[in-house]
Amino acid sequence: MNMLTETAVEKALEQKMNATAYKMVGRTVSVYYGEKRALFDVNLNVRENTVTALIGPSGCGKSTFLRCLNRMNDTIDNCRVTGEIKLDDEDIYDPDIDVVELRARVGMVFQKPNPFPKSIYENISYGPRIHGIARSKADLDQIVESSLHKAGLWNEVKDRLQESGTGLSGGQQQRLCIARAVAVSPEVILMDEPCSALDPIATAKVEELIHELRENYSIVIVTHSMQQAARVSQRTAMFHLGNLVEENDTDKMFTNPDDPRTQDYIMGRFG
Numbered sequence: 001m002n003m004l005t006e007t008a009v010e011k012a013l014e015q016k017m018n019a020t021a022y023k024m025v026g027r028t029v030s031v032y033y034g035e036k037r038a039l040f041d042v043n044l045n046v047r048e049n050t051v052t053a054l055i056g057p058s059g060c061g062k063s064t065f066l067r068c069l070n071r072m073n074d075t076i077d078n079c080r081v082t083g084e085i086k087l088d089d090e091d092i093y094d095p096d097i098d099v100v101e102l103r104a105r106v107g108m109v110f111q112k113p114n115p116f117p118k119s120i121y122e123n124i125s126y127g128p129r130i131h132g133i134a135r136s137k138a139d140l141d142q143i144v145e146s147s148l149h150k151a152g153l154w155n156e157v158k159d160r161l162q163e164s165g166t167g168l169s170g171g172q173q174q175r176l177c178i179a180r181a182v183a184v185s186p187e188v189i190l191m192d193e194p195c196s197a198l199d200p201i202a203t204a205k206v207e208e209l210i211h212e213l214r215e216n217y218s219i220v221i222v223t224h225s226m227q228q229a230a231r232v233s234q235r236t237a238m239f240h241l242g243n244l245v246e247e248n249d250t251d252k253m254f255t256n257p258d259d260p261r262t263q264d265y266i267m268g269r270f271g
């Protein structure tokens with residue numbers, strides 16, 4: 001993309017973002033693991049075409065909040081979520097919601113790349129097949145190719161689609177997992193420390209990819225790296241001891257945060 005077009009795309013995205021279209025809205029979200037309360041009445045929204053970074057010291061509840069957004073906490077015994085979370089205008093905790101469909105709309109990429117022990121092709125085609133997105137082999141081929149393109153992996157794997165996904169390098173596996181999430185046409189992508197198992201070069205590639213994906217998706221990323229939050233996100237939310245301390249424009253958050261706890265954390269004074 002040339003500089004001019006890139007600036008135009010950035011500008012258009014900025015305008016979209018400033019219109020404060022919320023893709024997801026979280027109101028008074030609390031989470032309990034048995035008797036233990038891990039989140040306290042968190043009010044946090046996910047903006048469209050925006051990367052939102054969740055930061056804060058270990059154990060502050062970042063992953064717990066992330067998992068609320070596609071009901072991954074349902075899979076944890078003893079975990080109870082209260083409050084309200086809406087995707088567009090739909091309450092995702094409504095008992096009538098189809099959770100499998102929800103998790104296709106709100107996809108997830110985990111800390112450790114977790115491709116299925118199947119071929120690269122099958123890793124990506126599985127979701128579209130079970131969700132009935134592809135009607136023919138040609139449809140599937142097209143989805144596999146376009147998802148790999150979107151994840152910046154096509155050129156590296158196009159000649160080895162039938163080889164196992166687990167044979168790829170760690171960074172390639174993570175981009176495969178991103179391609180797998182993208183293949184079911186999600187609206188939101190959740191990423192839980194997606195680069196923590198990657199080397200700096202693979203990390204840079206995934207960060208670049210996150211930057212590009214923002215054009216089409218809303219992204220929420222948990223990260224321990226302040227540099228990463230500053231590089232990839234437009235909004236940042238700071239958690240501490242299960243509370244949302246502050247949510248702000250990333251630029252402001254890293255230059256002039258409203259809350260002293262944010263300042264302390266960013267300056268490495270705790271956590």
Ligand SMILES: Nc1ncnc2c1ncn2[C@@H]1O[C@H](COP(=O)(O)OP(=O)(O)OP(=O)(O)O)[C@@H](O)[C@H]1O
Binds near residue numbers: 061065
């Ligand atoms: N499955 C679980 N069962 C019981 N307690 C849990 C579970 N998962 C998380 N917790 C607790 O909930 C709190 C928040 O944990 P969470 O993993 O959300 O924090 P985090 O900010 O993502 O931490 P980290 O940065 O270390 O990954 C912690 O006190 C943690 O011990």
